[in-house]
Amino acid sequence: MIIDYGSRPPVPAFAQTATTHLQRYRTVYQSSEKAAARQDSFEEYLAAYDALGAEHIVVKARDLETTFGWRIANEDVAAFCREQGPRFVGFAGVDPNKGMVAVRELEHAVRELGLRGLNLQCFEHKLAINDKKMYPLYAKCIELDIPVNLHCSINFATSTLMEFGRPALLDEVMVHFPELRVCAAPPGFPWVHELIGVAWRHANVHIGLVAVRPKYLSVAGSGYEPLLQYGRTILQDRIIFGSAYPLMPLERTVREIEALPLEEDVRQKWLYGNAKRFLRL
Template identity: 65%
Template sequence: MKLIDFNSRPPISAYQPNADHLQNYRRVYRASEAQASGSLQDYLQAYDRLEAERVVVKAKDAQSTFGVKTSNEEVAGFCAEHGSRYVGWAGVDPHKGEAAVDELRYAVRELGLRGLNLQCFEHRLAINDPQMIRLYRACVELDIPVNIHCGINFSTHSLMEYGRPLLLDEVMVALPRLRVVASPPGWPWVHELVGVAWRHRNLYIGVSAVRPKYLAVAGSGYEGLLQYGNSVLQDQMIFGTSYPMQPIDRAVEELLALPLKDSVKEKWLYSNAARLLELA
């Protein structure tokens, strides 16, 4: 079955998992990340082994809040070095105002990046904050999708509320042409996210930063993703391993083991993301 991994971080110095504000993530994901550790060569070979069609790697800019940045140039360079399998998305700092919009235009038009990545909790801004809306409007102008962190975050330097899925409804009503991937998939407000996605066909749910097997565990809070993702939302579900939060092969195996129709698994693993990335 074809694969697009929509959320992956290569093990290179440009990514900064040990940033101070993310230390609680390291506690939460300690066991899983220990199983995922490996070299860049291991990382590249994993996608060779799976014959992945595309792997989305994302920049981010949280300089104003936490002094960290994975630059657009570094992401574009990684993709150029390792071939067309790797698709880069831009990251800009919404606190930089119009300068951020200009940086996004440059990243798309000159560096060839294909989307925008915004981690609301790292910007300390809610999904519907006016500073975020400015960038969403730029995405519509540039005809690119945006990835918006949605649901819980584990940084105790920021607030959970910034990622509340219900806030997406206001955004989608104001900008009906905006294409959004909400990932991770909204926990503990999964049904809020399901409701917003059911209302707005341009909103995709990114199943990432969670072990897929937990979607089938009673009482986990993720069960709605299976119920609706196997039916009315089957065309709006996108899969990402979130490597190095978990091993790439294991995440794919667990997704394939879920009680989903085979035709739906194909959509989650490949064709929905292919449509978003305009590969098909």
């Protein structure tokens, strides 16, 4: 049984054909995307999840209109989730640069469209995690009792700053908003220890094992090894699996988690239990 915290279905509503700012990602993840492309139809995509016993799959909207003139619309994500049924869990995407317009859009997306979280890739908004433009959205998430997904790692969009996703910035946010439920994903590289420290300090911070090959957690010198040590001990209840399909092929990503030296109950927390609790499913 798994819950995939991050997936982009191969359907037109989720296409990224106009995203020139992500061109470097296509170079970095080239081999993984080729492997994932073997499941290139929606039917094959669903069959792969069926084979792995996927109970829920999280899909996310994005609004980058101010910075990059592009979005995956909340309405499209909500329509997809309605069509596919409760297996798919939709997150809203809003643009913090739009001020209170974004706050109202988030409320509409949750109360009227039925979306169940907020997705903010702050580097794509050219804002730091702790930029005060984000604060009204964080407050609204608490009011609506929904989680927020925050990009918290290196990014490969070289027209924006890597520093926008630094985990230490999340510490300030959590001091100001201790009730905020956060999943920081990808998991912090090259500041992995920093993200672990923030999660250790703040009980509402979870770490998304997203867009990184799980096998690297057991490779000496990779920079990801601390996630294995802390993720099977003090943070075992706060590691959340996401395939980042199509950046990563689904089955390979799950198999690599299954190969990690984890107690079986911890592995099930990573693959299923932690996400179910975080998402309140």
